[in-house]
Amino acid sequence: MAPGYHGDGGGLYLQVAPAGSKSWIFRFALAGRRREMGVGSFPSVSLAAAREAASKARALVKAGKDPIAVREAEKAQARLQSARGVTWDKAVDLFLKAHLSSWRNPKHRQQWRNTLDTYAKPVLVGLAVAEIGTPEVTKVLDSIWQEKPETASRVRGRIERILDWAKVRGYRAGENPARWRGHLDKVFPPRAKLRKVRHHAAVPIDKLPAVYAKLVKASGVAAKALRFTILTAVRPGETTGGTWPEVDRKAALWTIPAHRMKADKEHRVTLSKEAQAILEEMVELRTGQFMFPGHREKRPLSLTALSKALKAAGGGTATVHGMRSTFKDWASERTSFPSEVSEMALAHSIGDKVEAAYRRGELLEKRRAMMEQWATFVRTPQSGNVVSIGSRRA
Numbered sequence: 087m088a089p090g091y092h093g094d095g096g097g098l099y100l101q102v103a104p105a106g107s108k109s110w111i112f113r114f115a116l117a118g119r120r121r122e123m124g125v126g127s128f129p130s131v132s133l134a135a136a137r138e139a140a141s142k143a144r145a146l147v148k149a150g151k152d153p154i155a156v157r158e159a160e161k162a163q164a165r166l167q168s169a170r171g172v173t174w175d176k177a178v179d180l181f182l183k184a185h186l187s188s189w190r191n192p193k194h195r196q197q198w199r200n201t202l203d204t205y206a207k208p209v210l211v212g213l214a215v216a217e218i219g220t221p222e223v224t225k226v227l228d229s230i231w232q233e234k235p236e237t238a239s240r241v242r243g244r245i246e247r248i249l250d251w252a253k254v255r256g257y258r259a260g261e262n263p264a265r266w267r268g269h270l271d272k273v274f275p276p277r278a279k280l281r282k283v284r285h286h287a288a289v290p291i292d293k294l295p296a297v298y299a300k301l302v303k304a305s306g307v308a309a310k311a312l313r314f315t316i317l318t319a320v321r322p323g324e325t326t327g328g329t330w331p332e333v334d335r336k337a338a339l340w341t342i343p344a345h346r347m348k349a350d351k352e353h354r355v356t357l358s359k360e361a362q363a364i365l366e367e368m369v370e371l372r373t374g375q376f377m378f379p380g381h382r383e384k385r386p387l388s389l390t391a392l393s394k395a396l397k398a399a400g401g402g403t404a405t406v407h408g409m410r411s412t413f414k415d416w417a418s419e420r421t422s423f424p425s426e427v428s429e430m431a432l433a434h435s436i437g438d439k440v441e442a443a444y445r446r447g448e449l450l451e452k453r454r455a456m457m458e459q460w461a462t463f464v465r466t467p468q469s470g471n472v473v474s475i476g477s478r479r480a
Contacts (some may be wrong), residue, residue: 098140100128110136114147123154162259172257174210174218180201180255181248194345198244205230205241215252220263224273232330235277236348242270288408289401291416298464300399307371308363308391309399314393315406317361317461319413319431321348322406326386328377338362338454353433356454358461416463417456427452 091099091111099111110125125131125139126158145151182198189195210218210224223245230238246264264270287298298316301309315325324342340355347353357365365377373379378387392406410432417428429435431453442453 094133094137094140096137096140096144098125098136105324110139112140112143112153114143114153116150116152117402118288121152123157142221144340172252174213174215175207177215177252177257178247181251186252194350197345197350201237201241202244204247205237213251216258218258218263219250220269223263223270227270227274231274238274239277240268240350272283280326286405286408286411286417287403289404291412291420292468293358293400294409294412294419295466295468297396297399297401299467301395304395304399306395307378307387308395310367311387312395312399313391314364314378316409316413316464317358317364318355318458319410319457319460320353320355320433322389322392326376326378326389326392328386329375330372330377331364331375333357333377335362335365347433349433349435351433354450355431356450356457358458359463360465361457395410406466407435418462420463421456423452423456427456431456 087100087102087108089102089104091101093099097113099113101109101111103109108128110123110128110131112123114121123143125136128136131139146153163344178199182195186195189198206226209222213222223362226245227238227242230241246262246266249258249262249264253262258362261269294316300315301313301316311325315322318325318340320342324346327346328340328342332342338357340357342353342355344350344352364395368377374384376386379385380387380391389406396404396406412470414428414432417431418425419422426447430449
């Protein structure tokens with residue numbers, strides 16, 4: 087039989103290749119476009135079987151359907167059916183195993199496992215990944231979105247990545263129910279807005295210098311640690327967990343590693359002269375790796391000790407964490423520094439584009455100038471007239 091197409095009728099052809107191999111082809115036109123669909127090789131597919139396949143394809147074309155697309159959908163559905171046994175638990179195990187080598191930090195790997203086990207597993211355990219939809223994802227997030235927005239955002243992102251992975255592996259199909267843009271952003275308020283309504287009791291701006299003065303007169307480690315926390319505007323746990331290897335005293339820079347940060351991102355803290363002086367005092371008292379050691383050997387100072395120091399200094403009902411709010415209020419109301427500079431000092435996200443607008447070194451130096459002025463403010467007793475401290479906006 088000569089190479090080429092040999093018609094059988096109704097759009098079915100036997101295609102003969104120059105080398106002599108033969109295969110069945112169904113030709114059709116749909117929406118003005120001509121297409122060819124392979125039906126199988128000859129003689130593996132008999133003439134009768136090819137005619138039957140062509141007949142079904144013609145019926146689909148007559149109904150306005152693309153037989154090629156229908157066949158691919160059927161294959162995908164068959165793959166999904168065979169993957170029904172891949173549960174959420176199994177998918178998590180396979181995903182973590184596949185990404186194990188890319189996560190150098192053991193704590194980061196453990197954080198993935200811990201957050202998924204704590205928040206996602208109670209809802210998704212035993213479910214096939216192919217069956218997880220928006221109702222299941224929102225059920226995971228409903229209980230934590232308001233109370234723990236940072237954690238909820240990470241959990242959502244991790245669920246999204248695992249379901250994306252499952253789709254590529256053929257274990258599920260369709261849109262990702264954990265995606266944010268154009269989907270869950272219609273259900274949950276943005277994390278940034280939630281942060282604005284969640285607050286800790288704070289010392290009023292003009293009362294802070296008096297509180298700080300009492301802390302200076304105190305001699306304990308807790309008072310020094312609280313002063314350091316105020317001067318650096320970090321979270322209390324970031325101070326108590328601080329270790330000497332994190333500090334570059336020559337550069338006056340404290341680098342807090344990602345695994346100790348709330349947002350899992352490394353944070354550099356510029357140290358004012360006042361903050362450096364406190365560390366110089368603590369060097370003389372150094373007993374181990376922690377900058378502010380606790381009473382128990384090889385253990386850091388407790389968060390409770392900071393709270394007691396604040397209350398003893400006249401902080402009233404204010405919390406140590408609330409000092410960050412005082413700092414933000416001061417930066418917003420008493421200085422001319424751009425808001426993104428104080429946001430960076432607080433380790434809040436300002437977006438890659440905003441950060442890119444500054445040279446990294448320039449932004450760090452702006453933060454250094456701001457923290458030096460903050461230190462001057464808290465050390466200066468306030469009179470009846472409040473004098474604003476600021477710098478020209480660049």
